[in-house]
Amino acid sequence: MAKVFTLAEVSEHNSSKDCWVVINGKVYDVTKFLEDHPGGDEVLISSTGKEATDDFEDVGHSASAKAMMEEFYVGDINVSTIPNQKKYSPPKQPHYNQDKTSEFIIKILQFLVPLIILGVAFGIRFYSKSSA
Structure with a gap:
C-alpha cells in the first residue's frame, strides 16, 4: 500500500536539493529530475507545496512524460489536506x-x-x- 502524505508534509520538500510535487493525487519526488526538466527547475520548485495538477495539465505533457513520472512516485496525497480541491477541467475555448x-x-x-x-x-x- 502506498504511503499517504499531507500537503504540509509535501510542502516541506521545497528546495532544489529536495523537491516534491503533487499531481493528480500522487506525490512525486522530482529532485533528481530538476536539471533535466525541459521547462527548467524553477517551474517544478514553484509547484511545491500545492496541488500542481492544473499547472501540469495546462502545459500539455506528452504520454512519455506522464509515463516517466512513475519513477519519481513516492506516495499519495491526503486530499482532505488540500484546500479547495477540485477536479481538473481544461480551459473553455470557443469552437x-x-x-x-x-x-x-x-x-x-x-x-x-x-x-x-x-x-x-x-x-x-x-x-x-x-x-x-
Missing part, C-alpha cells in the same frame, strides 16, 4: 467553425474587390487626364 471563417473572408472580399477595381479605374482615368 472553431471553419465555415463561418470562410464566409467572413468571402464577404470581406466581396466588399473590397469592387472597391479596388473602382479605385484602379479612377486612378487610370485620373492619371491619363493629367498626363495629356
Whole structure:
C-alpha cells in the first residue's frame, strides 16, 4: 500500500536539493529530475507545496512524460489536506467553425474587390487626364 502524505508534509520538500510535487493525487519526488526538466527547475520548485495538477495539465505533457513520472512516485496525497480541491477541467475555448471563417473572408472580399477595381479605374482615368 502506498504511503499517504499531507500537503504540509509535501510542502516541506521545497528546495532544489529536495523537491516534491503533487499531481493528480500522487506525490512525486522530482529532485533528481530538476536539471533535466525541459521547462527548467524553477517551474517544478514553484509547484511545491500545492496541488500542481492544473499547472501540469495546462502545459500539455506528452504520454512519455506522464509515463516517466512513475519513477519519481513516492506516495499519495491526503486530499482532505488540500484546500479547495477540485477536479481538473481544461480551459473553455470557443469552437472553431471553419465555415463561418470562410464566409467572413468571402464577404470581406466581396466588399473590397469592387472597391479596388473602382479605385484602379479612377486612378487610370485620373492619371491619363493629367498626363495629356
